[in-house]
Amino acid sequence: MQSGLAVKATRVGIVVALFAIWEMLSRTGIVNPRLLPSASDTLVTLGDLLQRASVQKDLAVTATEVVTAFALAVPVGALIGFLIAENKYFSDVVKPLLFFAFSIPKSIFLPMFILMFGVGFAQKVGFGFFSTIFIVIMSTTTAVESVKVEHLTVARSYGATPMQTAFRVYLPSMLPVLLEALRISMIFNLTGVILAEMYASRDGIGHQIATWGENFQMKQLLAGVLMVAAIAIAFNELVRWVETRCSHWRT
Amino acid sequence: MQPLANITPLKPAGAIEVRNVGQIFEMKTQTVVALEDVSLDIKPGRFVVLVGPSGCGKSTLLMMMAGLREQTSGTITISGVPIPKPDPNRVGVVFQEASLFPWLTAEENVEFPLALRGVPKSDRRAKAQDALKLVGLDGFGKRHPHELSGGMKQRVSIARGLVQDPPVLLMDEPFAALDEQTRMTMGDELLRIWAATGKTVVFVTHSLTEAVYLADEVIVMSPRPGRIVDHLQVTLPRPRTYEMLSGDAFGVLRDRIWRHIRKSA
Amino acid sequence: MSAATVRRLIVIVLIALWEILPRAGVIPTLFLPSLSSTLIAGWNEAGEYGHALAVTLYEVAISMVFACGGGILLGAIVGSLPRPRVLIMPMVSSLYAVPLVILYPVFTVWLGIGTESKIAFASIYGFLPTMLATAAGIQTIDPQLLLAARSMGATLSQRLIRVIIPAAIPTVLSGLRVGGALVIVGVVVSEMLISSAGIGYLISRYRTILDSPHVFAGVLLVLAMAIAFNAAIKWIERKAAIWQTGSRAGQRAADEITAGAVQPAT
Numbered sequence: 001m002q003s004g005l006a007v008k009a010t011r012v013g014i015v016v017a018l019f020a021i022w023e024m025l026s027r028t029g030i031v032n033p034r035l036l037p038s039a040s041d042t043l044v045t046l047g048d049l050l051q052r053a054s055v056q057k058d059l060a061v062t063a064t065e066v067v068t069a070f071a072l073a074v075p076v077g078a079l080i081g082f083l084i085a086e087n088k089y090f091s092d093v094v095k096p097l098l099f100f101a102f103s104i105p106k107s108i109f110l111p112m113f114i115l116m117f118g119v120g121f122a123q124k125v126g127f128g129f130f131s132t133i134f135i136v137i138m139s140t141t142t143a144v145e146s147v148k149v150e151h152l153t154v155a156r157s158y159g160a161t162p163m164q165t166a167f168r169v170y171l172p173s174m175l176p177v178l179l180e181a182l183r184i185s186m187i188f189n190l191t192g193v194i195l196a197e198m199y200a201s202r203d204g205i206g207h208q209i210a211t212w213g214e215n216f217q218m219k220q221l222l223a224g225v226l227m228v229a230a231i232a233i234a235f236n237e238l239v240r241w242v243e244t245r246c247s248h249w250r251t
Numbered sequence: 252m253q254p255l256a257n258i259t260p261l262k263p264a265g266a267i268e269v270r271n272v273g274q275i276f277e278m279k280t281q282t283v284v285a286l287e288d289v290s291l292d293i294k295p296g297r298f299v300v301l302v303g304p305s306g307c308g309k310s311t312l313l314m315m316m317a318g319l320r321e322q323t324s325g326t327i328t329i330s331g332v333p334i335p336k337p338d339p340n341r342v343g344v345v346f347q348e349a350s351l352f353p354w355l356t357a358e359e360n361v362e363f364p365l366a367l368r369g370v371p372k373s374d375r376r377a378k379a380q381d382a383l384k385l386v387g388l389d390g391f392g393k394r395h396p397h398e399l400s401g402g403m404k405q406r407v408s409i410a411r412g413l414v415q416d417p418p419v420l421l422m423d424e425p426f427a428a429l430d431e432q433t434r435m436t437m438g439d440e441l442l443r444i445w446a447a448t449g450k451t452v453v454f455v456t457h458s459l460t461e462a463v464y465l466a467d468e469v470i471v472m473s474p475r476p477g478r479i480v481d482h483l484q485v486t487l488p489r490p491r492t493y494e495m496l497s498g499d500a501f502g503v504l505r506d507r508i509w510r511h512i513r514k515s516a
Numbered sequence: 517m518s519a520a521t522v523r524r525l526i527v528i529v530l531i532a533l534w535e536i537l538p539r540a541g542v543i544p545t546l547f548l549p550s551l552s553s554t555l556i557a558g559w560n561e562a563g564e565y566g567h568a569l570a571v572t573l574y575e576v577a578i579s580m581v582f583a584c585g586g587g588i589l590l591g592a593i594v595g596s597l598p599r600p601r602v603l604i605m606p607m608v609s610s611l612y613a614v615p616l617v618i619l620y621p622v623f624t625v626w627l628g629i630g631t632e633s634k635i636a637f638a639s640i641y642g643f644l645p646t647m648l649a650t651a652a653g654i655q656t657i658d659p660q661l662l663l664a665a666r667s668m669g670a671t672l673s674q675r676l677i678r679v680i681i682p683a684a685i686p687t688v689l690s691g692l693r694v695g696g697a698l699v700i701v702g703v704v705v706s707e708m709l710i711s712s713a714g715i716g717y718l719i720s721r722y723r724t725i726l727d728s729p730h731v732f733a734g735v736l737l738v739l740a741m742a743i744a745f746n747a748a749i750k751w752i753e754r755k756a757a758i759w760q761t762g763s764r765a766g767q768r769a770a771d772e773i774t775a776g777a778v779q780p781a782t
Contacts, residue, residue, distance in 0.1 A: 010603055035626055092519030097526065103746060105701040108716075108738045110708070111723040111731050116547045183613075191615040198617060198709060199720075206618070210709070213621025221621055229614040236613035317667050337669045350664035354682045364668035367678075411668075 037219045046223035062204045065193045069128030077133045081140025102134045114200055124196040131192030132185050139181030143174040183239040264330045265295030265418030265451040272325035284476035285311050300454045300466040304512055308477025309455045310423055317344045317421050329419055339364050343412030345422040351396040351407055358392035361410045382410035402433040422454045438465055463504045464491055471508050473515035480511050549729040558733030572714040579635045579699045583642030584692050591650025612644050620706050629710050638702030646695030653687020685756055693749045704738050
């Protein structure tokens with residue numbers, strides 16, 4: 001435990017040191033402060049931005065898009081994933097195609113979504129959905145396949161009903177894998193939505209960041225980057241924390 | 252008159268001497284005594300088996316004889332000379348799972364220790380062929396490990412341990428990962444190779460049957476702290492046969508070992 | 517019918533539909549121009565696309581050196597030293613959760629909208645997963661192999677050259693695959709966002725004038741590039757097949773990586 005604490009302290013130390021170097025580079029003028037505003041200035045700007053109504057609205061827009069795309073992609077992807085994992089023939093037919101679809105870059109299809117939906121909510125959610133669905137399908141398949149046959153046999157030999165098998169064998173064995181899938185899908189989803197916003201959009205935090213960049217507003221730009229990064233890392237750590245909580249299920 | 256210190260020890264090749272060896276692991280929260288005051292004499296050409304429950308230090312002791320680990324106290328000599336680091340001219344080692352390099356063929360694996368020493372290619376190949384022939388793998392030299400069965404892989408490992416013709420062969424649970432039938436066959440094969448080469452063999456195992464079947468002498472060890480609790484002479488005639496397994500003499504020896512192990516478990 | 521036949525049929529039907537549906541007017545050609553009109557559009561502007569491809573490939577090649585070279589080197593160091601590994605790896609994987617696209621505007625401010633900002637962005641984009649993959653793979657080297665080499669009297673440098681490097685090859689290859697794919701994405705995305713040359717730029721420019729056949733011709737070109745890269749890596753992996761089949765641990769790591777534990781985000 002003690003060493004765990006030391007490791008955490010060192011990590012915080014590294015982050016603090018990075019911010020200190022950033023502050024120093026800018027303050028001493030080694031790097032032009034116009035190009036790299038100091039860390040403290042950026043953090044102050046971040047505080048201001050968070051209180052601005054327009055930024056709050058942008059965050060709300062992005063959040064709505066992310067949640068909508070996620071809420072659509074996860075059930076649909078999970079359903080397809082289940083079907084693939086449960087049916088051998090279907091899986092033989094479709095899996096290589098999915099692997100192929102998974103390996104090609106999704107971002108080049110972004111213009112297609114604009115041509116189809118125009119610029120707006122539907123295009124961004126559509127692209128978010130598109131960037132997420134393949135990883136959800138793949139992860140669900142992996143999750144179902146991770147259920148041990150022995151466990152199912154034991155459940156069946158003691159006369160478990162299909163419902164009981166689902167809740168007492170499938171769910172507990174799949175939970176850790178599903179959580180991991182959730183985490184990775186969210187990374188893909190967030191990246192998809194933000195890219196769509198940066199590419200062509202009238203609102204959302206991605207759009208705002210792109211605009212600050214075009215106008216050379218470095219303070220706002222860096223503050224925006226920190227904001228998105230902090231949100232993404234916070235979500236990631238939250239899921240990982242839950243994952244370690246249930247890790248004892250997997251052996 | 253020659254001063255005594257200059258006389259080289261009169262120990263013949265292949266003798267192993269373990270004197271008051273101790274091993275202590277300093278952990279963060281506690282100190283673990285892995286071995287305590289272990290002494291042992293193994294004469295050249297003997298087949299000695301170390302048995303005992305997990306954590307009795309038998310593998311640790313073997314690693315020390317191989318020069319792969321340093322003891323906290325005491326001395327170990329092989330052919331009369333201490334072994335502070337691995338010396339493949341004196342000791343060959345065969346490990347638990349086939350620790351063969353997957354990217355090399357069987358014969359390249361056997362040549363590996365020679366290649367480390369810069370032995371010319373043709374000499375290497377010839378020696379590897381001889382070693383493979385000895386373990387009964389003539390003609391399998393060009394195969395990669397994944398093309399060999401578990402038993403064949405361990406034969407390659409034995410060939411690799413013998414290729415430099417060391418007087419001592421140390422084996423750390425070499426057949427543990429094999430199925431029962433293969434295990435019995437490999438035991439007979441090993442005895443044949445041992446009889447043909449006259450090496451000193453030190454063999455670590457969990458299996459009591461394997462221990463009695465193979466050994467001239469069985470050393471029983473117990474854990475916490477690791478030490479020797481019994482030293483049996485197996486006087487069964489050679490060659491050993493499967494019929495002996497059900498005989499009284501065999502059963503008596505196996506029961507005696509089992510009583511020690513049950514006590515310490 | 518065998519699974520492979522059905523699969524081939526599906527692919528043929530999809531390609532046929534791509535041609536038939538827009539022609540029949542079921543799908544507006546603005547959304548999806550027919551395959552033939554896309555290919556003709558690409559062929560007519562072959563010179564322009566060729567030039568753009570050259571620009572993009574140049575950026576991809578340089579970024580790949582930075583991303584894969586740096587990622588493999590740093591991953592090997594971090595993966596083989598236990599202390600930095602415990603300290604840094606979790607930090608790197610949290611960083612991986614950040615949508616790195618948001619950094620691109622920062623690079624355009626610093627480096628302009630030319631090739632430099634694209635190379636910088638794509639290098640960083642490909643770097644993290646390559647490093648994660650390599651570090652994970654180095655850890656999977658079987659300690660028994662190192663112990664065996666030591667028992668045969670191998671020196672430190674002999675262990676490095678004859679054991680660690682060969683054992684790490686599958687990992688390095690999978691790192692190369694993940695990193696390389698991401699570098700291609702990084703370059704094309706940055707060209708699509710802000711730039712004045714390259715295939716991504718062409719796609720975006722034709723998109724703003726609603727010239728769908730030319731947009732799709734560009735998309736096809738990028739797809740071809742990604743597929744060619746994948747095929748090249750697969751070819752190398754087959755050449756090194758003994759390594760792959762040999763080290764089960766390394767193979768497992770490579771599987772995990774392809775299964776999405778470390779994968780191209782968009």
